[in-house]
Amino acid sequence: MTPVPTPDLSHRLPRTLAADISTYADRPGTAVRLNGWVHRRRRMSGLAFVVIRDRSGTTQVVVRGESTLAQLDGLTEETTVEVVGTTCTNPQAPGGVEIVDPQFTALSDTAATPPIELWRPKISAGLPTLLDAAPVTWRHPRQQARWQLAAASLHGFRSTLDTAGFTEVQTPKIVESATESGASVFEIDYFGRPAYLAQSPQFYKQVLVGVFERVYEVGPVFRAEPHDTVRHL
Known part of the structure; x- marks a missing residue:
């Protein structure tokens, strides 16, 4: 039939x-x-x-x-x-x-044959392939899981603090001077003037505590220091 x-x-x-x-x-x-x-x-x-x-x-x-x-x-x-x-x-x-x-x-249609077989449980390709073909290799379930775990962690962190009455803030990431002593900074040229990537939101949070009492931020910080050492996970 x-x-x-x-x-x-x-x-x-x-x-x-x-x-x-x-x-x-x-x-x-x-x-x-x-x-x-x-x-x-x-x-x-x-x-x-x-x-x-x-x-x-x-x-x-x-x-x-x-x-x-x-x-x-x-x-x-x-x-x-x-x-x-x-x-x-x-x-x-x-x-x-x-x-x-x-x-x-x-x-x-696919523009080219994928550099890895995404259906395989594990990825055998090296780091250069993973980075060069990131738009495709990030589709692998194991690679996706990294983003999903990070998203779940951020969601849990935010939910906990929001429930406790904290206010989320977003502080500047390009600053005129170092905001924390004792840390190396990344200097940049900001339209002909020296500026720095913020290495800490500490100063802004200290100011905003006097406004909201409880504050937190989820965002990047930039420190010109070695990152791949025995002190780092």
């Missing part, structure tokens, strides 16, 4: 993120729309699995039928795609739900 293709509902279907796909576990047969990158393709005899990655995680798409399988030939890894299909419960799939009877629409 030839499967009936999913109708084009993309113009009126809201986008579903990978993190939300589990909410369809008790609603098999629901039409959904995914947008993301082709994370990995695994083609077998008359069957293929395509993993779609978005900002929240991955979703498994099951492809059957020659006409749909033929679409995969032009969908290389990291191609940006839209997928419209129906949900199907599968405990082995990410989130316990997979997408069947899909329709693929390529939104943007």
